Amino acid sequence: MVDQRIVLALKFLLLVLFFESTFEQQQQERLTSTIERAALLGLRSSLGLRSRDWPIKVDPCSVWNGIKCENGSVSEINISGFERTRIGSQNPQFRVDSLVNLTRLKSFNASGFYLPGSIPGWFGQRLVSLQALDLSSCLISNAIPGSLGNLTGLTGLYLHGNNFTGMIPSSLGQLVGLSVLDLSSNMLTGSIPVSFGSLQNLTTLDLSMNFLFGSVPPGIGMLSKLQYLNLSSNDLTSSIPAQLGDLSNLVDLDLSFNSLSGSLPAELRGLRNLQRMLIGVNLFGGSLPVNLFPVPSQLQTVVLKSNGFSGAVPDVLWSMPRLRLLDISGNNFTGMLSNASLNTNTTIAELNASQNLFYGDLTPLLRRFSFVDLSGNYFKGRVPDYVSDNASLVSNCLRNFSNQRSLLDCTSFYTEKGLILDGFGLPNSTQPPAREDSGKSNRKVIILASVSGGFVLILLLVILIVLLLFCIRKTGNATQKGVGVDPATPVPSGSSLPPPGVSFDFSSLGDIYTYQQLLLATSDFSDVNLIKYGHSGDLYKGISESGIPVVIKKIDLQSHRKEAYLLELDFFSKVSNPRLVPLLGHCLEKENEKFLIYKHMPNGDLSTSLYRKTNSEDGLKSLDWITRLKIAIGAAEGLSYLHHECTPPIVHRDVQASSILLDDKFEVRLGSLSEVCTQEGDTQHSRITRLLRLPQ
C-alpha cells in the first residue's frame, strides 16, 4: 500500500517537473549568439530606445518588449509604438545598420516609429530571411529601393503612410510569396508595374493615395487569390481591363477618385464574392451592362457616384439582398423606379440617387431604404407615406412639395420623353422664371387688343348669324363670299361654372404613334399629302394603319414656336367637347419634330365648303342654307363652351372660316387650337400655368 502511494506521488512529481521544465524552457529562451546580442544593443543605441522597453542587463529574448527568439536567435523585432529617449528623439534617423547581424530575423515591425530618411539599399541584400516588413507611418522618404525585390521570403510588405517618391520598382514583382502589399498614402508616381501580375499569392494590394498614372495592368486579373484591391485616389486613366472580372475571390474593389473612363465591362460579373464596389468620381460613361452584377450577389456597398453613366440601372441592383449603401448620384442615369414589390424587409440601407435623370412616380421600392436622397431628378406625383421623413426630395417635379423644379422645366422634360406630367404640385412660393422681357410687352399689347376688341367682335358674330337667317328667307343663292367668323373673344366676367372636370390625363391625348407609323401613313410626308403650311405646323393628310383617314400636324421646333404644341397638348388633356376636332394621338419621339394626329374631317372646313360648287369634281355639294345655319350654331356652341364652361375661360384667338371644320354630317368641329389662350392670360408662362393647373 505504502509503496504504491510513494510510487504515485513520485510519478505525479515527475509529471509536474516535466511540464514545469518545458514551460521554463520556452519562456526562458536565451539569446545565445553574442553577435546578435551586440547587434541588438547597437540598434538600441542608434534608435535611442528606452531602458523601460529594452533593459540593458537582462536577456533580450526573455525580457525585452517586442523581441521574439527561436533557437537562441532573434526572429522578430517589434518596436511599433515605442518612444525614443529624450536624446534619441532629438535627431531621429533611419539608423538600423545593426540589423545586418540578425541573420535569422523574420519580422521587423516599426510601424509608427519615426525613421526619417530612406530605406537602406542593403535591406534587400542582407535581410534575406525577412518574411514581414512593416515600416508604415515611419516618415520615410525618397524612393523604394529596387533591392527589396531580393527579399523573396517576404509575405507582407507594409510601406503605407510614408513619403516615398519616385516609381514603384518593378522588381517587387519578384516577391512571389507576397500576400499583402500596401504602398498606399505615399507620393509614388509612374505606372503600376506590369510585373505585379506575377504576385500569385497576393490577397491584398493597396496602392491608394499616390500619384500613379497610366492604366490598370490587365495582369492584375491573374492574381487569383486577391481579395482586396484598392487603387483609389491616383491619376489612373483609360478603361477597366475586362480581365479584372477573373478575380473571383475579390471582396473589395476600390477604384474611386481616378480618371478612369470607358464603360464597365460586363466581365465584372465574374466578381462573385465582391462585397464593396467603389468606382465613384471617375470619368466612366455608357450604360451599365444589364448582366453586370452577379446573381446571387454578395454586394453590400455600390458607389458609382460622379461619373458619366447613362441609361437605366439594372433592376437586380435594387433588389440585392445584402445591400447597405447604393450611391449612384451625379450621373445621367434615367428611367423609372421599378414597381416590383420587393420581398426584402426594411433594412438600414441607404440610397443616394440624386442628380440624375430619373422620372416617374415614387414606388414601394423605396421602402427598403432608411435613408433616401433623390434630389435633382424628375420624379413626379405624390410623395407616399413610406418615404422616410428625412428623405431629400428637392428639385424634382413632385406634387405639393417644397423646392421643386419650375413647371416649364418639368413639362419640357416629360414632353421630350413623350410623357405627360400629371399631378404637378406647384410650389406656392417659387416664382416662375421670368420670360424674355421684349416678347412680354409685345404679347401684352396683342392680348389687350384682342380682349378690348372682343366685345365688338362678339357683337359682329351675333349680327352675322342674324344676317344669315335673313339671307335664308330672302334668297336661295349662295353668297360667294367667305364667312368671316373672326377672332372670337372673351366672355363676360362672372361666369362661375365649375371646372369641366377633366383632369390632366394622358389617356385623353390619344394613342402614341411611332415616327415610322407616321411615315407610312403619309408616304414619307410627301408633298402630295400636304394640306397646307400652317403657322403652328404643317398639315398632312394620311391613312392610319387601321385604314382611318387622319390629319397629321408636323411641328418643326426650329421654325415653329415650341410652346404652341405644348399648349395644345395641355389644352386637349384638360378639355374635351364634341365641338372640338378630336385628337387621335401624338408622336413626340423625335427631338426636333413633334406630331399631333387628328381625325380627318370629310367635309373640310367652312371656307372651302362655302366656295364649293355643286357637283364639283370631288363630289361634294355646296352648302344649303339649313346647313349654313347648323354650322353657325355649331360654331357658336363651340365658342360658348370655351368661353363659359371652361374655368378659367378659354379664348380661341384664331376663329376664321378655315378653323371651322366640318365632319361627315356637317357638324362643326373647331380646329386651329394651338392659339388658344385663357381670358386672364397675360404672359406665356401664366398661360401654361393655368392650363396645367389641377383642380385643387
Ligand SMILES: *[C@@H]1O[C@H](CO)[C@@H](O)[C@H](O)[C@H]1NC(C)=O
Ligand atoms: C532549432 O534548431 C533545431 C536544430 O538545429 C532544429 O531542428 C529546429 O527546427 C530549430 N527550430 C526552429 C524553430 O528553427
Ligand SMILES: *[C@@H]1O[C@H](CO)[C@@H](O)[C@H](O)[C@H]1NC(C)=O
Ligand atoms: C505592426 O504593429 C502594429 C501595431 O502597432 C500592428 O498593427 C501591425 O499589424 C504590425 N504589423 C505586422 C506586419 O504584424
Ligand SMILES: *[C@@H]1O[C@H](CO)[C@@H](O)[C@H](O)[C@H]1NC(C)=O
Ligand atoms: C507590436 O508592439 C505593439 C506595442 O508594444 C503592440 O501593441 C503590438 O500588438 C505588437 N504587434 C505585434 C504584431 O506583436
Ligand SMILES: *[C@@H]1O[C@H](CO)[C@@H](O)[C@H](O)[C@H]1NC(C)=O
Ligand atoms: C556585425 O558583426 C560583425 C562581427 O561581429 C561586426 O564586425 C560588425 O561590425 C557588425 N556589423 C554591424 C553593422 O554592427
Ligand SMILES: *[C@@H]1O[C@H](CO)[C@@H](O)[C@H](O)[C@H]1NC(C)=O
Ligand atoms: C538584389 O537586387 C539588386 C537590384 O534589384 C540586384 O542587382 C542584385 O543582383 C540582387 N541581389 C541578389 C543577391 O539577389
Ligand SMILES: *[C@@H]1O[C@H](CO)[C@@H](O)[C@H](O)[C@H]1NC(C)=O
Ligand atoms: C514629404 O516630402 C516632401 C518633399 O520631399 C516634403 O515637402 C513634405 O513635408 C514631406 N512630408 C512629410 C509628411 O514628411
Ligand SMILES: *[C@@H]1O[C@H](CO)[C@@H](O)[C@H](O)[C@H]1NC(C)=O
Ligand atoms: C503561397 O501560399 C501558399 C499557402 O499560403 C504556400 O503554400 C505557397 O508556398 C505560397 N507560394 C509562394 C510562391 O510562396
Ligand SMILES: *[C@@H]1O[C@H](CO)[C@@H](O)[C@H](O)[C@H]1NC(C)=O
Ligand atoms: C481605399 O483606400 C482609401 C485611401 O487609402 C480609403 O479611404 C478607402 O476606405 C479604401 N477602400 C476600401 C474599400 O477599403
Ligand SMILES: *[C@@H]1O[C@H](CO)[C@@H](O)[C@H](O)[C@H]1NC(C)=O
Ligand atoms: C449628362 O448629359 C449631359 C448632356 O449629354 C451632359 O452635358 C452632362 O455633362 C452629363 N452629366 C454627367 C454627370 O455626365
Ligand SMILES: *[C@@H]1O[C@H](CO)[C@@H](O)[C@H](O)[C@H]1NC(C)=O
Ligand atoms: C423579414 O423579417 C422577419 C422577422 O425578422 C423574418 O421572419 C422574415 O423572413 C423576413 N423576410 C425576408 C424576406 O427577409
Ligand SMILES: *[C@@H]1O[C@H](CO)[C@@H](O)[C@H](O)[C@H]1NC(C)=O
Ligand atoms: C405601381 O403599382 C401600383 C399598384 O399596382 C400602381 O397603383 C402604380 O400606378 C404603379 N406605379 C408605377 C410607376 O407603375
Ligand SMILES: *[C@@H]1O[C@H](CO)[C@@H](O)[C@H](O)[C@H]1NC(C)=O
Ligand atoms: C405651401 O403652402 C402651405 C400652406 O400655406 C404651406 O404649409 C407650405 O409650406 C407651402 N409650401 C411652400 C413650398 O411654400
